[in-house]
Amino acid sequence: MPVYKAEGIVIRRANLGEADRLVTLFCLDHGKVTVAARGARKMKSRFVGRLELFSHVRALLAVGRTLDVVSQVEVAATFSMLRQNLDRLGYAAFAVELVDRSTADREPAPDLFRSLRAALDLMQTGDPQVIGLWFAAQVLVHSGYAPTTDACQVCGKPVRNGAAFSHALGGVLCEADRPRDPDAVMASAGALRAIGYLLHSQPEVLARLVLDPRQRAEVSGLLQRYLEYRLETKLKSLQVIRKITGMREQGNAGTRKINSGHLSHRGGVGGTG
Structure with a gap:
């Protein structure tokens, strides 16, 4: 054999x-x-x-x-270390699901392999969400679907502020060309710059990218919807990540409520003394 x-x-x-x-x-x-x-x-x-x-x-x-x-x-x-933390586990699952959904059997993609290995390695100690978003951007690059983020996809006019993002056309649209896709969604200038950075950066410099919670949510949403449009599928791992995040937020809210109750109780005792 x-x-x-x-x-x-x-x-x-x-x-x-x-x-x-x-x-x-x-x-x-x-x-x-x-x-x-x-x-x-x-x-x-x-x-x-x-x-x-x-x-x-x-x-x-x-x-x-x-x-x-x-x-x-x-x-x-x-x-x-990816299996010792739910966030790292979730985004590692996201990375391998992307590879599984975006590649055909027995078609070599050595650059994508190296990007996947780098992402899994960095997720062990780095910010798993940012690294996961970077890898999602690399999947789009390797698949030939990298969106334009700084120039109109139709006419090539530079776009410096927030703009409509078209999943169907593959990038941002200027005001004149926005009617070409009624389903285009508005994206902030910060989100578009972040996606551009993720598309063109090496993994070693990802620590320089600082995103607040609102920007993370916007960038993640834009990339998710664009990936699902191009891959013609729903990404199951992202649903799991949302559940993990929701459970954590509920737990944090419960902890704050308990702590607040303890503080209120102690204050009441002091008041009656």
Whole structure:
């Protein structure tokens, strides 16, 4: 049975039969490849801990009739810190879902592979949301759908202030061309500058990008809607991230309410003394 080497990142897993596992690798040289790991779900399997989601692995794959089979695997990086924090986990899931939805089987995209690896590595210690937004922008670049943010997509006129953003046309529109897309949404100048920065920056300089909560929400919303329009799908990981954020906000609100109650109670006691 012919074999070949593959260096890849685990972007999806699923159970197969009683003890096997389907593993989707996004590979440096082979693109997206789904393979079978025989017996991977057994307690004493040699694959235990080696094919975890997000892991960067080097594998020896055997060519099969319907699915190639994992013969050997070694872990280059586990990115274990991504699994220790819900925010990091959520945005890492967002990154691998984007790769899965935006790439075809066995079409190499080495630049996108390197961007994914850089994003997962930086998310371990950096701001996962900003890094996730940067990777989303890189997916658009690699897919050929990078939007224009500083010039009208129709006439090329420079746009320096807030402007209408067209998902269908692929970027901002000047006032004269805004009627070309009735569904275009308004974007602030700050959000457009931030998206432009994300599109054209290297990951090492992302710490320089400072966004307040309002700007984060606007940039995230614009990129999400544009990605979903281009990929023609809803991104499930973003729904999970919103739930995590909502749970945290509810928890924080509850904590503030309890603390406020304690302060009020202490004040009352003091008043009666």
